[in-house]
Amino acid sequence: MxxxxxxxxxxxxxxxxxxxxxxxxxxxxxxxxxxxxxxxxxxxxxxxxxxxxxxxxxxxxxxxxxxxxxxxxxxxxxxxxxxxxxxxxxxxxxxxxxxxxxxxxxxxxxxxxxQPTEKFGQMFWDNLIKKGRVNELKLGLGLYFKDGFAEGVKVSMGKQKLGMNMMKAKRMSPMEILGGHGVSDLSGFHAMLKKAEELEAARVGANTDAK
Ligand code: SF4
Ligand code: SF4
CATH class of the missing domain: 1.10.1060 (Fumarate Reductase Iron-sulfur Protein; Chain B, domain 2)
Known part of the structure; x- marks a missing residue:
């Protein structure tokens, strides 16, 4: 490469x-x-x-x-x-x-x-950084529908029982489709991520200097 x-x-x-x-x-x-x-x-x-x-x-x-x-x-x-x-x-x-x-x-x-695991990892990250907490309903739906609408409907139908059990166990709420919970200090959370990105970019830049 x-x-x-x-x-x-x-x-x-x-x-x-x-x-x-x-x-x-x-x-x-x-x-x-x-x-x-x-x-x-x-x-x-x-x-x-x-x-x-x-x-x-x-x-x-x-x-x-x-x-x-x-x-x-x-x-x-x-x-x-x-x-x-x-x-x-x-x-x-x-x-x-x-x-x-x-x-x-x-x-x-x-x-x-x-790599399917990379796709899922990116989906998880995009979901997480929106509000600082993972919206499990949206993440699950995103995963089921990642290969298109028809495939998504098919997979979702097959997972109905799992979804119902998660809702019963309060691991997932249908209200999450409207947004779900987030961290209380969202701007602080985003500032922390931005700082981490800057530090990582500086570290990579320093190590990538060939000479
Ligand atoms: S964390 Fe588990 S899956 Fe990963 S390498 Fe170790 S034993 Fe294997
Ligand atoms: S010493 Fe090396 S080979 Fe042995 S368990 Fe640790 S990582 Fe694995």
């Missing part, structure tokens, strides 16, 4: 992918602590179905398999169950590293195409 930022990183790190991960991926500085015991991969309920479970990804980072790691679908499938984190004898924050790798792959323009 040849996006300018990706090229700058390739030139900056000159084949030292472990250092690149250490400097740029969330919690990536932990990868060097992995002792390849395989407990995380054995504990991951989904790992056996992925191209590369966590232990393998960490080994590939050390082996400079940059292209294979950053374009892998594996970290996009992590459900944040934290099984691996609870069991890692070295205490690696594996879940965060998995999401960090996915995010970094996206920044580098190397993420795999049409």
């Amino acid at each position: 040849t996006t300018a930022v990706n090229q700058a990183m390739v030139e900056k790190y000159k084949g030292n992918f472990l250092k690149e991960v250490t400097d740029n991926v969330e919690e990536g500085n932990w990868v060097k602590m992995c002792m390849q015991c395989g407990v995380c991969s054995g504990s991951c309920p989904l790992g056996p179905h992925w191209d590369h479970p966590p232990q393998e990804l960490f080994m590939m980072i050390r082996a400079n398999k940059r292209e294979e790691v950053l374009s892998s679908t594996s970290m996009w499938m992590c459900t944040s169950c934290y099984n691996c984190v609870a069991r890692c004898p070295r205490g690696l924050p594996i879940t965060h590293i998995m999401h960090g790798l996915a995010h970094y792959g996206k920044r580098m323009g190397m993420k795999p195409k049409n």
Whole structure:
């Protein structure tokens, strides 16, 4: 892949992918602590179905398999169950590293195409930032109708019972369609997000300076 930022990183790190991960991926500085015991991969309920479970990804980072790691679908499938984190004898924050790798792959323009989990992640984020709290009804409907109206109606009909149960358990209210609850200080919440974006842009800019 040849996006300018990706090229700058390739030139900056000159084949030292472990250092690149250490400097740029969330919690990536932990990868060097992995002792390849395989407990995380054995504990991951989904790992056996992925191209590369966590232990393998960490080994590939050390082996400079940059292209294979950053374009892998594996970290996009992590459900944040934290099984691996609870069991890692070295205490690696594996879940965060998995999401960090996915995010970094996206920044580098190397993420795999049409990841359903990415679509959902974006939908969740757009929903959340409107009011500072997730509107579960709108999020659910957005998810059901993401592949078109006819498909949405079909999926919704099949989920009627689930929806009714959520309403009974007060996990969802039909009134949420009108807007739902938000945080009390919405402008403060948006200011906080803006500041976080500025800090992240400054950090990325500093790290992307090739020389
Ligand atoms: S459990 Fe921890 S130390 Fe063992 S392979 Fe996984 S990340 Fe590495
Ligand atoms: S947090 Fe992700 S990587 Fe870890 S066990 Fe769960 S699904 Fe697997």
